[in-house]
Amino acid sequence: DDVPNSEHFTLSPIGHMVSDYPDKFGIPRQPGLAPAANAKLVLTAPYNDPLAVRGLEDFSHLWLSFIFHQSPQRWSPLVRPPRLGGNKKVGVFASRSTHRPNRLGLSLVRLVGIDTQQGVVLALQGCDLVSGTPVVDIKPYLPWAESQPNAQAGFALQTPSLLAVTFHPAALDTLTQRSDSATLHALIEQVLSQDPRPAYKQKELASDRLYGVRLRDVDVKFRQRQHGEATTLEVVAIE
Numbered sequence: 001d002d003v004p005n006s007e008h009f010t011l012s013p014i015g016h017m018v019s020d021y022p023d024k025f026g027i028p029r030q031p032g033l034a035p036a037a038n039a040k041l042v043l044t045a046p047y048n049d050p051l052a053v054r055g056l057e058d059f060s061h062l063w064l065s066f067i068f069h070q071s072p073q074r075w076s077p078l079v080r081p082p083r084l085g086g087n088k089k090v091g092v093f094a095s096r097s098t099h100r101p102n103r104l105g106l107s108l109v110r111l112v113g114i115d116t117q118q119g120v121v122l123a124l125q126g127c128d129l130v131s132g133t134p135v136v137d138i139k140p141y142l143p144w145a146e147s148q149p150n151a152q153a154g155f156a157l158q159t160p161s162l163l164a165v166t167f168h169p170a171a172l173d174t175l176t177q178r179s180d181s182a183t184l185h186a187l188i189e190q191v192l193s194q195d196p197r198p199a200y201k202q203k204e205l206a207s208d209r210l211y212g213v214r215l216r217d218v219d220v221k222f223r224q225r226q227h228g229e230a231t232t233l234e235v236v237a238i239e
């Protein structure tokens with residue numbers, strides 16, 4: 001009899017992410033917002049059996065179920081979504097908050113390849129997951145059943161608006177010396193255009209505070225620039 005009689009369920013990771021995001025700070029708030037973000041999902045034994053992914057290569061997109069392992073275990077019924085400026089509260093189950101019971105996350109990502117030379121490694125694009133995130137399940141995405149272009153999206157009605165991003169010549173110089181300059185340039189632009197600064201900070205128009213976001217192996221320093229009404233973010237250094 002292998003039916004558990006408990007109301008408690010234990011999950012073990014089937015693998016872990018290795019992503020362009022060493023830290024939580026700066027990661028876009030949903031997958032797909034930074035398509036230049038590359039990630040690998042490295043499956044763990046006994047799940048790294050090539051048989052377990054047979055047929056998966058024919059799907060372009062996957063659902064990943066994962067654990068927000070860097071979030072606290074405590075949760076509360078109300079959360080403050082960044083989309084609402086960090087002031088208004090909604091129910092945790094009306095949000096994609098990382099502070100939730102069971103700390104389960106769900107991301108739709110693009111599958112670009114499967115390497116079964118040694119175990120199983122999936123190459124992915126557009127993940128919103130910090131490196132090291134434990135993944136508990138993979139499912140192929142079924143557009144005919146799951147795509148709902150006319151769905152109503154509550155307080156998160158549309159794609160967030162983007163900020164323009166500029167690069168100081170010194171930052172461009174550093175970029176051009178790297179072998180991954182084109183994709184890193186795109187990644188920095190996509191990440192900063194989402195405005196990763198905490199919501200309450202965006203209100204401080206005069207702020208010339210320097211921010212840092214880690215992407216791949218670099219620390220990207222940026223600050224706000226005000227051109228009349230328009231706010232842009234300028235990359236001042238890549239260290």
Ligand code: SAM
Pocket residue numbers: 024025026027028029030031067068069070071096097098104105106107108128129130132133134
């Ligand atoms: N698409 C997923 C979902 O809806 O369940 C995640 C949405 S959540 C709002 C995205 C944020 O989770 C990212 O901006 C990042 O800061 C944070 N994050 C990513 N990986 C995490 C982890 N392993 N633990 C805690 N927070 C994480």
